Every structure is written in C-alpha cells, then in structure tokens.
Amino acid sequence: MKSYQVDENGFYGRFGGSYIPEILYKTVENLKENYLPIIESEEFQAEYRQLLRDYVGRPSPLYYAKRMSERYGCKLFLKREDLNHTGAHKINNAIGQILIAKKMGKTRIVAETGAGQHGVATATVCALMDMPCRVYMGALDVQRQRPNVERMKMLGAEVFPVESGNKTLKDATSEAIRDWCCHPSDTFYIIGSTVGPHPYPDMVARLQSIISEEIKWQLQDKIGRDYPDYLMACVGGGSNAAGTIYHYIDDERVKLVLGEAGGLGYETAKTAASMTIGTVGILHGSRIKLMQTEDGQIIEPYSISAGLDYPGTGPIHCNLHEQGRAMVIPINDDEALRAAFELTRLEGIIPALESSHALAMLPRMKHLFSPDDVVVLTVSGRGDKDMETYLKAFKQFG
Ligand SMILES: *Cc1c(COP(=O)(O)O)cnc(C)c1O
Numbered sequence: 001m002k003s004y005q006v007d008e009n010g011f012y013g014r015f016g017g018s019y020i021p022e023i024l025y026k027t028v029e030n031l032k033e034n035y036l037p038i039i040e041s042e043e044f045q046a047e048y049r050q051l052l053r054d055y056v057g058r059p060s061p062l063y064y065a066k067r068m069s070e071r072y073g074c075k076l077f078l079k080r081e082d083l084n085h086t087g088a089h090k091i092n093n094a095i096g097q098i099l100i101a102k103k104m105g106k107t108r109i110v111a112e113t114g115a116g117q118h119g120v121a122t123a124t125v126c127a128l129m130d131m132p133c134r135v136y137m138g139a140l141d142v143q144r145q146r147p148n149v150e151r152m153k154m155l156g157a158e159v160f161p162v163e164s165g166n167k168t169l170k171d172a173t174s175e176a177i178r179d180w181c182c183h184p185s186d187t188f189y190i191i192g193s194t195v196g197p198h199p200y201p202d203m204v205a206r207l208q209s210i211i212s213e214e215i216k217w218q219l220q221d222k223i224g225r226d227y228p229d230y231l232m233a234c235v236g237g238g239s240n241a242a243g244t245i246y247h248y249i250d251d252e253r254v255k256l257v258l259g260e261a262g263g264l265g266y267e268t269a270k271t272a273a274s275m276t277i278g279t280v281g282i283l284h285g286s287r288i289k290l291m292q293t294e295d296g297q298i299i300e301p302y303s304i305s306a307g308l309d310y311p312g313t314g315p316i317h318c319n320l321h322e323q324g325r326a327m328v329i330p331i332n333d334d335e336a337l338r339a340a341f342e343l344t345r346l347e348g349i350i351p352a353l354e355s356s357h358a359l360a361m362l363p364r365m366k367h368l369f370s371p372d373d374v375v376v377l378t379v380s381g382r383g384d385k386d387m388e389t390y391l392k393a394f395k396q397f398g
Contacts, residue, residue, distance in 0.1 A: 004249045004316075004325055010198025013322060015289075015315035018197035019282045024177075027184040030104070032199050038103050039096070039206055051095050052210060055128070056085045058092075060211075062218035062376070067346040072362045074369035077228070079215060079378040081240060082351060086121050088381030089208060089240045090192060094121040096207030098129050101188035108187045109133045112176040114141055114169035115306030116148025117381065118192030123157035133157040136176040140167035145306065148385065166300050169310055173284050193237025194314035197285030201242075201314050208243025215376055216247055223374060230365070232257045232377040234357040235275075235328075236307050238314035240380040249320075255327070257365060258317060259357040261303035262330035272301035273330035274313050275321045281312075288312045289321075304333035304389065305353035307381075335360040340383065340390060341397040352381035353389060 010017050010032075020028055038044050052058040061080045069076040081089040101109060109131050113119030119135040126133035135152055139161040142149055152159050165171035173195075180189045194201040194208075212231075220226040231248060233241035235258045248254040263271035271277065271291075278289035281296055290312035291299040303309045320326035336353060339360035344350050351359060358377055369375065383390065 002250075004320060004323070006198070006202040010202070012315045012319035014280070015287050015318040016198055016201060017287050018285060019287065020197050020285050021181060023181050024184055027180070028197055034104055035100060035199050035203050038100050039203075044099055044103065048096055048099055052092065056091050056095065057083060058210065059214045059218070060084060062215060062222065064222070065347050068343065068362070071346065072366050072369060073371055074373040074375045076362075077219070077222075077374070077376045078349070079211060079244065079376055081211065082349070082355065082379045082382035086117075086124055087384060088117050088121070088352065089211065089243060089378075090118045090121040091124065092210055092243065093192065093204050093207045093239060094118070094125045094190060097188070097190040097203070098125040098131065100203075101131070101190070102129065104188065106186060106188035107131070108183065109190055110136065110176050110179050110187055111190045111192065112136045112169065112172040113192065114138070114172070114309060115385065116141070116145040116152065117307060117385070119157070119159070120148050120151050120155070122190050122192070123152040123155035126157060127155045134160055134179065136160050136162055136172040136179070138166070138168040138172045139163050141169065141172070141306065168300075170298060177284065193239040194242045194316055195237040195284055195286060195288070195312070201286065201316055204239050205242035205246055205316060208239050209246035211240070211243035211378065212245060212247040215244070219374070219376070225374075227251060227254050228374040228376040230255045230257055230373065230375040232259070232358050232361055232375060234259045234308065234354050234380060235313055235317055236261070236310055236354060238317045240378055242314070242316050244376070244378045256320060256325060257327045257329065257361055258321070259329050259331045259361045260313065261305060261308035261357060262332040263302045263304070265332055266330040270302040271330070272303040272309055272311070274301070274311060275318060275328045276330045278312065283312050286315055288315050289318045304336065305357065307352070307354040308357060329361050329364055331357040331360045337390070337393045337397050349379065350383035350390070351379050352383050353386045355380045
C-alpha cells in the first residue's frame with residue numbers, strides 16, 4: 001500500500017532527506033540509529049507518558065463547539081492544545097526530545113525560536129531536567145517578543161540574540177546549527193518543528209502524534225466512530241498538523257486541510273505561503289518547498305503570526321500537498337484576525353494567531369460541509385501572547 005510516512009532513506013516523495021555539513025554527519029547518523037529504539041523503549045514510553053499526563057495536563061480535551069458547528073453546518077470538534085502547560089503543542093515535542101537527549105548522554109541543549117513559544121517550551125523542560133540551555137533568537141524577534149524572552153530567562157535559559165540576516169527565525173535556526181556544528185558530541189539540538197535533516201521531521205511528528213492518538217479514542221467515545229471526515233490544522237514548519245494527522249495519514253476516508261500563512265496575499269511580496277508559491281530547494285538540511293529567488297536566495301517571509309513566519313514548510317506537508325493528499329489554503333492576516341474574534345465571541349476561547357489560520361479555513365470550506373460531517377480542528381495554542389495584536393485589530397474586527 002502507498003504510504004505518506006517517511007521512507008527508509010528519510011524522504012517523503014521527493015522531499016526531506018539529510019543535507020548536512022560533514023562535521024555533523026556522525027552526530028546525525030547517531031541520532032538516526034538511536035531515536036526509534038529509544039522512542040519505542042518501555043522506559044522512554046513510561047517517562048514520556050507520565051510527564052504528558054501530570055506535567056503537560058494531557059489528554060487535551062476534544063471539545064464539541066456547538067455554536068461554531070451551527071454557523072458552519074457541520075459537527076465541529078476542537079482539539080484543545082491551547083490548554084497544555086506553556087500554552088501550545090510545542091511542549092509535547094520538547095519533553096520527548098529532552099528525554100532522548102538524556103538517554104543519548106548529551107549534557108547541553110540548544111534550540112532556535114521565532115515567536116518564543118518553542119524557546120519557552122525548551123527552557124521549561126531544561127529547567128525540569130536540570131540541563132544548561134541556549135536559545136538562539138533573531139535580534140528583531142527578541143525586541144518583538146519581550147514577554148517570552150523574559151520567561152526564558154526566568155526559566156534559566158541563555159537567550160542569544162542573532163544579528164545576521166533579517167534577524168528572525170531563519171537566521172536563528174542557521175545560528176543554532178552553527179553552534180551544533182561546534183559542539184556535536186555533547187550538545188543536543190532540540191528542533192521545534194517538523195523541519196531540519198532526517199530524522200528530525202519523523203521524530204517530531206512521532207512526538208506530536210499523541211494528538212491524533214487521543215483524537216482516535218476521544219471520537220470513538222463521543223460519536224462511536226474513531227475517524228473524522230475532515231482534519232484541519234495550521235502549518236508553519238508543520239508539527240501541530242503532523243501530530244493531528246499522524247494516525248490518519250494513510251486513511252483516505254479522512255480529508256486533510258492545511259492552512260498556511262498568506263500574509264497580505266500569496267500573490268503579493270508580503271507572504272509566507274511557501275507551499276502555494278514556493279519552489280523546491282534545500283534549507284536547514286532538508287529538501288522542501290521554499291520562497292527563494294531564481295538564484296536560490298531566500299525571500300524573507302511575512303505573516304502577522306510570528307509562529308508561521310518561516311520561508312519554507314517541512315517535507316511531510318510538501319509531499320502531501322504535491323500528491324494531492326492534503327488541500328492547502330493560504331489564509332491572509334485579516335481572515336485570521338476575523339476568525340480569532342469569531343471563536344472568542346462564539347465559544348469564549350481566545351486562540352493563538354497561528355491557530356486562527358486554521359479556524360479561518362472554516363468559511364472557505366463551508367460550502368463543502370454537510371450537516372453530518374465530523375470536522376476536527378486543532379487549536380494549536382492560546383492567544384495570551386497575541387493580545388497586543390488583537391487589541392490593535394479590535395476596532396475593525398471586535
Ligand atoms: C509554533 C506554533 C505553530 C507553528 O508551528 P508548527 O510546527 O507548524 O505547528 C502553530 N501554532 C502555535 C500556537 C505555535 O506556537
């Protein structure tokens with residue numbers, strides 16, 4: 001049977017792989033040999049699941065959103081990753097990777113962060129496990145995301161502002177990789193999304209797959225059937241979407257719908273819709289769709305949402321899109337803002353701006369829904385961090 005999971009060489013169709021400098025070869029090989037035996041071991045599973053339950057607060061609820069369902073003419077369930085400790089799905093992955101780092105005898109952690117959500121999740125698990133932690137963050141993002149910088153510092157992490165390039169996520173990621181190259185034997189690089197060289201996309205997808213594992217039994221409990229008609233999620237690098245679809249990826253009864261950041265419009269220069277307008281290239285160790293000039297220089301992305309502001313998309317989703325397995329919809333800033341206010345007023349839930357890109361697909365999809373269709377949409381995070389942006393938009397959308 002055809003599968004959309006990773007193949008034995010680390011590829012998803014023509015995407016993925018491991019394009020790394022020679023100095024990292026042994027380190028990445030070592031991770032490749034060890035991540036599956038570790039994740040599948042009884043010892044890892046016991047510790048990982050205990051922390052997800054007692055520390056993160058899982059399972060996250062699958063909430064039937066009655067008023068939103070009425071509005072969109074379907075049965076809409078929200079997967080509430082916004083209720084996790086630290087406010088988003090990122091902690092599922094950070095906990096898993098730090099346990100893997102410990103099992104592999106690593107003593108130092110580095111990470112990259114854009115909006116600061118992955119940085120906070122990593123600093124949190126480093127405090128928990130008593131590991132030194134350095135977080136690379138673009139100097140511009142350090143200014144824009146003050147509260148998260150302060151949280152990381154309080155948690156004991158060293159936040160390193162990156163002054164190169166555009167001073168945002170892409171530059172922070174490049175700098176984290178440079179650090180890793182200098183300390184390959186003692187340092188573990190905790191990547192925050194389904195990006196980077198193989199085995200990272202597969203490892204991160206597995207660590208986030210707890211989301212779809214729970215959706216299966218929660219749907220069985222609620223509707224007597226363990227699969228939905230539609231799964232919907234936003235995509236930056238792709239980790240919350242990968243977790244949401246993991247156990248359904250090869251189940252063609254389930255339609256997959258992904259929202260990427262259109263910015264001011266995918267046909268403008270101000271966009272981050274890399275699957276819609278990108279071309280194939282290599283970034284941060286992986287062959288993906290990315291926004292680049294004809295000579296392969298990265299075009300700086302733009303989105304109102306810092307968590308979706310990345311010039312590429314991970315290989316899993318590039319392949320699902322190219323194969324026609326997933327529908328990909330670019331969502332513009334104003335649509336995301338409207339969706340955030342709608343969910344807040346109809347259900348009393350303030351979503352993260354990233355998650356609002358998933359919610360904003362509902363009006364686009366409404367004409368395809370029938371009243372019995374079961375739709376599961378992942379709310380990847382909560383909106384506390386975005387209050388300043390929401391208040392600015394209040395006059396127009398509130
Ligand atoms: C980081 C982030 C995203 C985007 O990352 P993915 O890896 O695509 O999930 C989405 N939502 C929230 C709340 C985030 O913090």
